[in-house]
Amino acid sequence: MMRRFTLFTVLLALAFSCGKENNLNLDTSPSQDYTGTKAKTRAEINQQAMRLLNEHQKFEWSMVDVHTVWSANLLSDSIMCIGYQPTNEKNVNERLHQIDIQRKEWKQVREELINYIVEETNRQNPAKTITARDLMPFGDEAVLPVIDIKITSLGIIEKLRNLPQVRYIEPMGYSYVEERLRSDSGCSVTGNPSIPAADFSNITPGAKQSWHHGVPRVSTAWGNNSGRGITVALLDTGTPNPTSQPKMGSQFNSGLSTGRTLTRIGTYVSCWFCGTPDGPNDQCGHGTQMSGLIAAPRGYDGTPAGVAYNCNLLGIRVTSDVIINGSSEKKGVADGLVIAGNNTSVKIISMSIGDVFSSGQVEDGVRYAYGKGKMILAAAGTSTSYTSWYGVIFPAWMAECIAVTGVKDGGLPLIRCNTCHSGSDVEFVAVMQRRIDDNRTALTLAPSGNVPANVGGSSAATATTAGIAALIWATNPAQTRAQVYARMKANSSWPSSRNAEFGYGIIDVGKAVTGL
CATH class of the missing domain: 3.40.50.200 (Peptidase S8/S53 domain)
Incomplete structure (x- = not known):
């Protein structure tokens, strides 16, 4: 088996206003307009994933570009999972069991991320007013610092992916195959009346x-x-x-x-x-x-x-x-x-x-x-x-x-x-x-x-x-x-x-x- 190594994504830091350490400071201008951008096919995404799996013996969405992430999301149920953190938090992975996401600084980041997604979604789709409830099928997460939310815009995903408060943003529902292989997935169990006595x-x-x-x-x-x-x-x-x-x-x-x-x-x-x-x-x-x-x-x-x-x-x-x-x-x-x-x-x-x-x-x-x-x-x-x-x-x-x-x-x-x-x-x-x-x-x-x-x-x-x-x-x-x-x-x-x-x-x- 080949030795694994992690391919890190370079994150771009955004400027923050004085006295607002955890404010996302997202400008009010629209995210970039990618109207007419063609999504990648499942075959193209899978080919890219298989290459990375062969090279690293693992696949994480941070290894691929934002166009691939967006395309994969469109090929699933469009629910993105966003792992978040306040800007002053360090070593979150090692402290997940100790974090209280109801603390002020965690709530602030979560609320600003959700508000931005809702506002930008409505800006891009003015015919209907969308609420956070419409976009969050599982509701608010109570323990882990994650947000499960529907996003269909490449521009929104791109902007969020470059925020230091976003630990990861990835499609939740994408699968290598279009329909899950239920017959190959450990189901259809029956008893065996012909078990050898030696067993x-x-x-x-x-x-x-x-x-x-x-x-x-x-x-x-x-x-x-x-x-x-x-x-x-x-x-x-x-x-x-x-x-x-x-x-x-x-x-x-x-x-x-x-x-x-x-x-x-x-x-x-x-x-x-x-x-x-x-x-x-x-x-x-x-x-x-x-x-x-x-x-x-x-x-x-x-x-x-x-x-x-x-x-x-x-x-x-x-x-x-x-x-x-x-x-x-x-x-x-x-x-x-x-x-x-x-x-x-x-x-x-x-x-x-x-x-x-x-x-x-x-x-x-x-x-x-x-x-x-x-x-x-x-x-x-x-x-x-x-x-x-x-x-x-x-x-x-x-x-x-x-x-x-x-x-x-x-x-x-x-x-x-x-x-x-x-x-x-x-x-x-x-x-x-x-x-x-x-x-x-x-x-x-x-x-x-x-x-x-x-x-x-x-x-x-x-x-x-x-x-x-x-x-x-x-x-x-x-x-x-x-x-x-x-x-x-x-x-x-x-x-x-x-x-x-x-x-x-x-x-x-x-x-x-x-x-x-």
Whole structure:
């Protein structure tokens, strides 16, 4: 994988009036008139993005010119996300969890930006009076210093992009493909009635244990604890309807899984003009599988037990599928990260979702939760029809995330699973696929019934590793994130020599928990 470096955009400073340190001092003249300017096509934008991805192994909108940003916005829902800051603020990324955007200087910048956009929009479209409410489908953001607002003018975007108070301005809804590849995005999950006997063990009182628990020695760790007292937040497509899958409802506490909590909420809004989230129920199936890998009960009926079958689970529906490529999804993920970050009981956040395009708002959410002390695990990438060539995806490549991918069984040398991404940002791996048969992957819950479902890829590796981290953390809930991470690393395949594709390798959770 090529070494990454950041391409910085040169920002032009504007003059400020005396005694008004945070006043934008925007002149009242219209923004530049670009009437007749032709927008770039999706193919042209994608070609530019792919070149940057090949060169830098990541893509941020600051890497491209304002014409490209404007064109991408017109090809989506025209909602721009603006990250803002007062002029005297420094190192905002490191302090996102401490910032109060209701303070005077933050409110002033936010209000002046919104007022300028509204006034300039009305100047350019005098036939109808537009209000801030008309342009802001999600309303005011309460925690993160971001504004989600509709902008269709190239001139407005250009002027805002050159302000020192604007940390970033980028299209929220642009996607590499015109229609999201839902069939390639981790949905359509069903149970598998033909699972080979070698792929599970029957365990008390009446559950199954997936074969992929064997290499990390989960059974050995269970001799010490099963994750009790640790809360894992799963940010995904939701958790199953408890009526259809009671293992994530009335039977969450059953068998050897007792005294724990399941909290289910939703931040994803399927249509931004609807205003309210859709709720916590998984309408895809992916979140159901991930919740099962982490926390399914060790109960009855032959369903597979989760790695940390006694941990608490906070399930947040933040997306419709595994690709974070819509305005509502980016907003949903950021909101979910804030919720998990502010939940004092949450230790671990598991995110088996991502995209090849970055999002400033999601980055802000990740940094907010990280600043609150959460361990954030993110999938390195599971190939769709257009990302099979690519390395570690967003947000897993962020320094605040632990990137995880999946490998096949059979020992060294490690071979990544067929759909898994790898690269220098990967920190840990988990066995997800049989080397002799690609269709034999990890066992987990199906959206309904007791027949287990199969799931593989870096998504499953991430959820499995989140369960492993919970087992390690449960040995002493007072541990810090850094202490738990150190134990994960010390008990991995290569604790002192990071592999270029697979990081520190497979975690021996049995040894990490028991010392044996």
